[in-house]
Structures are given as C-alpha cells and as structure tokens.
Amino acid sequence: MGKIKNIVFDLGGVIMNLNVPKTIEEFERLGITNIINRTGHHYTDSVFYDFEIGKVSEFEFIEKLRKMSSLQPSSEEIQNAWNAMILNMPQERIECLINLKEKYNIYLLSNTNSIHQKKFLNEVNKENNFSFNNLFIKAYYSHELGIRKPDEKVFRFVLKDSNLNAEETLFIDDSIDNIRVAEKAGIKGCYFINGNLERNLEKYSICINH
Structure with missing residues (x-):
C-alpha cells in the first residue's frame, strides 16, 4: 500500500456522535411521522436531501416540515427536534x-445542513475555545458545495480542489456506501465501525500518538 499523506474524515458517526432515532422521536411528538423508510436508512421526502445540498433554504425546510404536521409546531420546536440527533464530540477524538x-x-x-452546522460549530467552538474548522x-x-456523498463527484471535487493524489489519500466514514x-x-x-479512531487507523499504519 502506498504511503498515506492525506486523511479525509466524515463528521457524524466518526468525529461527532449522533442519535438519529432521537430526532425521529422528537418529530413524532410534533406530529411529523413516517419520515424514514422501512429500512430505517433513508428519508422518505427529498426535502431532507435537498436541504443537505443547499437546494432549499432553512425557511423552506422548516415550512415543509410544518406542513407535514397537523399540530402546527413552531419554527423553534422544529429546529430543536431536528438538532436532537446531535450529541457530542468526544475530547479524545x-x-x-x-x-x-x-x-x-x-x-x-460532511453531509450536513446549515441548521446542524450552526449548532455543532457553536457548541464545539465554545467548549474548546477554538475554531473546529481550523483543525x-x-x-x-455538502450544503455549501451543492453535492453530497455518495455522489462520486464530491470525492473528485475534493481531490481536485485540494490538489490531492488519490493513492495517497485515506477516507474514513461510517457508511459503507460512501466508502465504496x-x-x-x-x-x-476506511470503514469506521467501532467508535475508536486510533483502532480504525492502525491497520493503515497510522499511529496517532507516536
């Protein structure tokens, strides 16, 4: 295997812990139901994916979700429910x-959206007293690029934009579809499966602490 010089990280499920069922639960309390398909891996409405590529605005996203409910939830309630899946970024990561x-x-x-981005950046920057992006x-x-994983275009864009040699680049993600x-x-x-960054990277001869 060629020497790895570049590592591209996914965010949710790799660096940041997520609990998507928590958001589903909170949406159900607001009368927003059946947003996940039978496999539990995909949203049933394209608005979620459109929001991830910046195709719809925050206002349009929230209004679409409001129309899915018979309870007329407020914008704040919808945003709080949507953000419920975001947990923490362990300090060791x-x-x-x-x-x-x-x-x-x-x-x-990262496949993400402006509402989630504002929440996790504000929290991690405040907690650590630095800019997360500067790591x-x-x-x-994705919402800034207009492309999301697993579209091959997004990987080729990153390689070209940062002038990276693909053979020297490792991508770590908790989605096997994205990896493929x-x-x-x-x-x-590198398919991230056990929550431990160091253990996942060891098989690629990447040592974190020495």
Whole structure:
C-alpha cells in the first residue's frame, strides 16, 4: 500500500456522535411521522436531501416540515427536534485530530445542513475555545458545495480542489456506501465501525500518538 499523506474524515458517526432515532422521536411528538423508510436508512421526502445540498433554504425546510404536521409546531420546536440527533464530540477524538495534524494533511467531508452546522460549530467552538474548522486544512460541507456523498463527484471535487493524489489519500466514514464510491475515485477507504479512531487507523499504519 502506498504511503498515506492525506486523511479525509466524515463528521457524524466518526468525529461527532449522533442519535438519529432521537430526532425521529422528537418529530413524532410534533406530529411529523413516517419520515424514514422501512429500512430505517433513508428519508422518505427529498426535502431532507435537498436541504443537505443547499437546494432549499432553512425557511423552506422548516415550512415543509410544518406542513407535514397537523399540530402546527413552531419554527423553534422544529429546529430543536431536528438538532436532537446531535450529541457530542468526544475530547479524545479532537485530540486525535490535533495529533494527526502533525504528520498528515487532514480534511473534513460532511453531509450536513446549515441548521446542524450552526449548532455543532457553536457548541464545539465554545467548549474548546477554538475554531473546529481550523483543525483541518479544509472543511467541506455538502450544503455549501451543492453535492453530497455518495455522489462520486464530491470525492473528485475534493481531490481536485485540494490538489490531492488519490493513492495517497485515506477516507474514513461510517457508511459503507460512501466508502465504496470513494474507492471508485481511487481513494483508499476506511470503514469506521467501532467508535475508536486510533483502532480504525492502525491497520493503515497510522499511529496517532507516536
């Protein structure tokens, strides 16, 4: 395997802990139901994906969700329910990123939206007294790019935009679909499965603390 110089991280489920069922539960309390398909892995309405690529505004997103409910929830209630899935960023993961920066070029590639982005950036920046985005050479967010994983275009965009050699680049994500598409673009994929960054990276001869 060629030497890895660049590491591209997913955010939710890798650096930041998520609990999507919590948001589903909160939406149900607001009368917004059946938003997840039978497999539990995909939203039934395209507005969720459109919001992730900036195709609809926050106002349009919230109004669409309000129309899904018979209870007429407020904008604040909808936003709070939507943000309920966001948990925390364990300090040890942030420390891992800080240590990795000394030896590797690290990047972020996240499927997210403006409401979630504001919440997690405000919280992590306040808690750690620094800018989360500054942990990375560049942070790529789907709603700012207009493309989301697992579209192969987003991986090729990152490679070109940051002038990265795919063979020297490792992508770590908790979605096997995203990993498979990244590998089609020539990037090495690391399927994140146990919540421990160091353990996941060891098999690629990447040592975080030494």
